[in-house]
Amino acid sequence: MSQTKEITEDIQKLAEFAKAMSHPVRLYILKKLSKVDACCYSGDIADELGIGRSGLSQHFKELKHAGLINAHVKKPYIKYCINTENWNIAKKLFNDLFNE
Numbered sequence: 001m002s003q004t005k006e007i008t009e010d011i012q013k014l015a016e017f018a019k020a021m022s023h024p025v026r027l028y029i030l031k032k033l034s035k036v037d038a039c040c041y042s043g044d045i046a047d048e049l050g051i052g053r054s055g056l057s058q059h060f061k062e063l064k065h066a067g068l069i070n071a072h073v074k075k076p077y078i079k080y081c082i083n084t085e086n087w088n089i090a091k092k093l094f095n096d097l098f099n100e
Contacts (some may be wrong), residue, residue, distance in 0.1 A: 014093040017027060020066030025049060025059045029080070030068060033044075034087060039079035 021027055028049065033040060046056045060080055063069045068085040072079045 004030075009091055013089070014097060015100050016066050016088045017068065017093065020068055023059065025051065025056070026063055029059060029063060030082070033069060033080060033082045039081035042078050042080060043083075053061075057073075 016068060021030065032045065032048075042056060042060060045069050046053045049056070060069065060071070060078075064071055064080075067083055068090065070083050072081065085087065
């Protein structure tokens, strides 16, 4: 059996999530958003971390691309929230990985 046939859809999705989570700022964002019941403004997180908004924007972009967060634009502000459906999938996939 070829190696590529052994890579399941779940493994591929887990790799996408892991790649998106591969930076401390992104982990901070995910931890913060997963603990609040509401969305957070990007500016608030930039102030907390003391990093530039353009750099932070790239981190949000990566998390959004992976489907871990959603953005709600109300110009000139952007609020970010956990994508609860994909967050739960990620938690299950990581749990399965660590408990096999």
